[in-house]
Amino acid sequence: MVNNWTGELIYEGKAKRVYRVNDEFLVMEFKDEVTAFDGARKEHAPSKGRLAAAQTVFLMGLLGRYGIRNHLVDWDGDRKILVRGLRMIPIEVIVRNYAYGSFLKRMPLMKPMTKFSKPIVEFHLKSDELHDPLITMDDIIEAGLANWGQINEIINTALRVNEVLGNYMVSRGLTLVDFKLEFGSDGSNNLVLADELSGDTMRVLINGRHLDKELFRRGASAMDLVKSYEEMNKLLGIPLNT
Ligand SMILES: Nc1ncnc2c1ncn2[C@@H]1O[C@H](COP(=O)(O)OP(=O)(O)O)[C@@H](O)[C@H]1O
Ligand SMILES: [Mg+2]
Missing domain, CATH: 3.30.200.20 (Phosphorylase Kinase; domain 1)
Structure with missing residues (x-):
């Protein structure tokens, strides 16, 4: 190693x-x-x-x-x-269980935190300059970012991740609102989940209160965010060391 x-x-x-x-x-x-x-x-x-x-x-x-x-x-x-190390697919895959964030901006007809009838999977182009715009599966194909086989596997994997994480969160008294995934492919062209899974990339609530980066977006200090991540780790049962 x-x-x-x-x-x-x-x-x-x-x-x-x-x-x-x-x-x-x-x-x-x-x-x-x-x-x-x-x-x-x-x-x-x-x-x-x-x-x-x-x-x-x-x-x-x-x-x-x-x-x-x-x-x-x-x-x-x-x-x-x-x-x-992977060949990254430059797409952010978002899974949503409740109406929140940029979903509400494009769909203001829904009330915040309405639970969806089933999880929504969406694709965004990974581009800070363009503010990660929502893209369609046909866009992905036409731009050559991934093929249909990969898109299907991404959707199935993202939904499976949602099930596993969502169930675990519930078992710890937490609510998984939404999260972002990135994928890449390895030398044998296997699709592999990459990047991070943290309070920066998911929204997690305890009794309606955010433990995630949303706090910072809403004006909390960096120190308060760190305290909240400590609380999140404790609630998730993550040991502080190793
Ligand atoms: N296994 C991997 N192989 C190659 N690149 C990866 C892998 N996992 C994550 N990355 C990339 O590494 C970078 C991580 O840094 P980050 O600070 O998150 O960057 P960004 O500001 O671009 O999101 C991202 O661009 C992400 O796509
Ligand atoms: Mg990143």
Whole structure:
């Protein structure tokens, strides 16, 4: 196993730094930073990187036990995870259980937090400049971002992730409102769940109160968000170390 937890910095995004370890593996380092509105609001958030890494490790591990293939290989116990390097599909896949966020902007006919009759899966182009616009499956095909087989597998996997995560959240007294997934393909063209699963990429409620990044979007300080991520980890049963 590769374990020096470093390599050439190949990408710095809003939430993470990505290092190339070798042809097979990458290290992703979760930053102690929180951003919102496509990076327009940004604050230092001590300990947030470790908390979000722990969330990702715990939830990817849970999905793995349910047979959902994902990129996670190892964790340094702090802010870094070792993952399989993938050819990323530049799409954000969103699963929604309740009407919230950008859904309400395009569908103002529905009341906030109405539960959908069945989960909605939607696709957005991953592009900060364009603010991740909603795209159709035909758009994806025409642009050559994925083929129909991959689209079907993405939908089925996203719904399965929703089932596993949603059931787990309910068992801990939490409500999973919606979340974002990213996928890539490996050397054998297998579809693999990638990126992160954390309070930055999902909306989770306890008795109607947000534990996730929505707090920051609504004006809470970075410190308050970190406290909330600590609470989320405790409620999810995530150990603080290893
Ligand atoms: N297994 C993987 N292989 C290659 N790239 C990945 C993998 N998992 C995630 N990524 C990419 O790494 C980057 C993570 O950094 P992040 O801060 O989230 O970036 P961004 O601001 O672009 O969302 C994202 O661009 C994501 O698509
Ligand atoms: Mg990201």
